Amino acid sequence: MAERNFLVITHGEFGIELIKSVEMIIGSQDHVKGLGLRPGESVDNLKQLAIELVEKNTSEGRETVVFCDILGGSPSNVGLFLLSKEGVNYVATGVNMTMLISILTSGEEDTLTLLEEAKQEVEEGLRLIDLSFIKK
Amino acid sequence: MAERNFLVITHGEFGIELIKSVEMIIGSQDHVKGLGLRPGESVDNLKQLAIELVEKNTSEGRETVVFCDILGGSPSNVGLFLLSKEGVNYVATGVNMTMLISILTSGEEDTLTLLEEAKQEVEEGLRLIDLSFIKK
Numbered sequence A, B: 001m002a003e004r005n006f007l008v009i010t011h012g013e014f015g016i017e018l019i020k021s022v023e024m025i026i027g028s029q030d031h032v033k034g035l036g037l038r039p040g041e042s043v044d045n046l047k048q049l050a051i052e053l054v055e056k057n058t059s060e061g062r063e064t065v066v067f068c069d070i071l072g073g074s075p076s077n078v079g080l081f082l083l084s085k086e087g088v089n090y091v092a093t094g095v096n097m098t099m100l101i102s103i104l105t106s107g108e109e110d111t112l113t114l115l116e117e118a119k120q121e122v123e124e125g126l127r128l129i130d131l132s133f134i135k136k
Helices: A014-026 A043-059 A074-082 A097-105 A111-125 B014-026 B043-059 B074-082 B097-105 B111-125
Strands: A004-011 A032-037 A063-068 A088-093 A128-130 B004-011 B032-037 B063-068 B088-093 B128-130
Touching: A004 A014, A004 A043, A004 A074, A004 A097, A004 B014, A014 A032, A014 A097, A014 B004, A014 B014, A032 A043, A032 A074, A043 A063, A043 A074, A063 A074, A063 A097, A063 A111, A074 A088, A088 A111, A097 A111, A111 B128, A128 B111, B004 B014, B004 B043, B004 B074, B004 B097, B014 B032, B014 B097, B032 B043, B032 B074, B043 B063, B043 B074, B063 B074, B063 B097, B063 B111, B074 B088, B088 B111, B097 B111
Parallel strands: A004 A032, A004 A063, A063 A088, B004 B032, B004 B063, B063 B088
Antiparallel strands: A088 B128, A128 B088
C-alpha cells in the first residue's frame, strides 16, 4: 500500500462524523483523520492542528491527502495553505461518503489516479431515483 | 417558494451534522431534517421516524425530498421505501455540502429541475487542486 494518510477538513463536525459513518461500513480506519471548524472557533487553531498532523505524517514518511467540504470558506483556505507544506500534494473538495469509501478501499498506488478514480465514483454515485423505481 | 421539505438519511450522525455545518454557512433552515442510523440501532425504528416525518409533511401539503449517503445499505433502503408513501417523489444519493447548499438556496419551483441542478453543482464542486495552485 502507498504510504499516505488522509485528512478531512470541514465546517463543523460533519467531516469527523462522516469518517465514523464510513467506518460503520468498511470498519475502523487508521489512516484518516478529521478536523472541524466549529462555530466561534479560531481558524488559526484549526490551521495549527492541521499543520501538526501534516508534519507528523511527513516525519513518518507519509504523504497527506487533504479533503474539504467545499471550495471557499475557512476549511478549504486551511487545506489550500497546506499545499505549501512538504508532503501535501493534493486537496480535493466536495467530500462525501462515496469519495471516502473509494479512497480508503482502493489499492491504487498513484495518488492522482486514486483521486481521479474517486471523483468518477462520486459522479456515478449521484443517483436520482424517482417513482418509476417502484409501483405505487 | 415550492412547498417542500428535505430529509437527509445517513449511516451514523453525518447527515445530521452536515445540516448543522451547512447552517454555519447559509443560516438556520426550517425545511430540512436529518435522520441517522447509529451502530446497533434498529432499522425499523429509523424507518418509523422517517415515515412519521413524511406523513407530517404530507398532512401540511408539503412534498418530502429524500437524500441519502450512498445507494445500498439501510439508510437508502429506508429512502427507497419512502417512495411508496404519498408526498415522496425523489430520492437523491451521494449527499454532500454542495448538494444541500444548492437545494436549500435555490428558488427553483420544479423539484426534478432543482435536483438536476444540484447534481450539476456537485459535479462542478468536485475540484482537485494540486501544487500548481501555489509556488512552493
